[in-house]
Amino acid sequence: MSSNRAPSYTRCMSLASLSNGQAVTSITDWGANPTGLELHGYIPSSLPAKPGVILALHPCGGSGLQYSRQTKYTAFADKGGFITLFPSTKNDYNCWDVATNKSLTRDGGGDSTGLSNIIKWAKSKYNADPAKIFVTGSSSGCMMTNIMCATYPDVFAASSCYSGMPAGCLAGASGSSPITVGDRRCEQGKMVKTGAEWAKEVQAIYPGYNGTYPKMLIWHGDADRVISYTNLAETLKQWSAVKGLSFTKNITNTPQAGYTQMIYGDGTELVGYSAAGVGHTVPVHDDIDLKWFNL
Incomplete structure (x- = not known):
């Protein structure tokens, strides 16, 4: 791509003209914010004693407000009875930082730290249930979802990740956007590793952690010309190795025609979805996510 034209995945998600749900409001004073994140959210007027929380992360070039309208x-x-939170990053063409050591380190002062502080705020202010904290995202938001599951595995119970890359795939890159990244092998599907090698990327993000990792849904379309479909296999390799799970079976035309559900283990910890003919990004399947989150 020419240097004077923004690569397509900075523009892949346009502003939806109508909201798909309740209007969100701006939230400020939610805690330490080292990278200048913004936050919108929807807090139901009536909440259970210990509500759940969904942290939903926008794609490159987008915002939390836009993503709230696209989901x-x-x-x-x-x-x-759950809270929905839509943060925004304003740096690097509105792409989440999935490359710097600050963000790839627990409490390192990057975007991941700010997102963790948002969850801490929700727990403190609304008595959110620690067992019902979830993270999801599309494209760059999916990449950040994988980073959050690696950096704060003890914070999130489950995740759903649409059209992204494995955790650590861009570690050390010059940026996290298609304009600043420099080395584009991840985007192009040329970063191929064994499951054990990918697992080391996760373990390097939070060294010494011996606990469990969140349940994972991984989605990707085989017609994706922005972030290579190869990244579905690489991401599934990564998390199956981290979790010690083996591939069990495929179920075709699930959850809809043209989609293939890929089961690992007994299907309660790791599931992939391959979407035939679908480009960038796979549409958010809110109903499937909410079932996965037990919400």
Whole structure:
């Protein structure tokens, strides 16, 4: 791509003209914010004693406000009794930092630290249930979802990740956007490793951690021309190795025609979805996510 034209995944998610759920509001004073994140969210007027929380991360070039309109999580929040939070990063063409040591270190002062502080705020202010904290995202937001699961595995119970890359794939890159990244092997599907090698990337992010990692849903379309479909296999290699799970079976036309569900272990910890003919990004399947989150 020419240097004077922004690569396509900075523009891949346009602002939805109508909200798919409840309107979100701006939230300030939620805690230490080392990278200048912004936050929107929807807090139901009536919450259970210990509500759940969904942290939803936008793609490159987007914002939390836009992503709230492109998903339907808020439409289910009142009935489900959970909080939905949509942070925004304003740095590096609005792409989440998945490359620097600060963000790839627990409490290192990067975007991941700010996102962790948002969850700490929700727990403190709304008595959020530690067993019902979830993270999801699309494209750059999916990459950051994988980073959050690696950096704060004890914080999140489950995740759902749409059209991204494995945790650590861009570690040490010159940036996290297609404009600043420099080495584009991850984006192009040329960063191929064994499961054990990918697991080391996760372990390097939070060394010495011996606990469990969140449940994972991994989605990718085989017609993705922005972030290579190869990254579905690489991400599944990574988390199956981390979790010590083996591939069990495929189930075709699930959850809809053209999608293949890829089961690891007994299907309660790691599931992939390959979407035939789908480009960048796989549409958010809110209902599947909420079932996975038990919300």
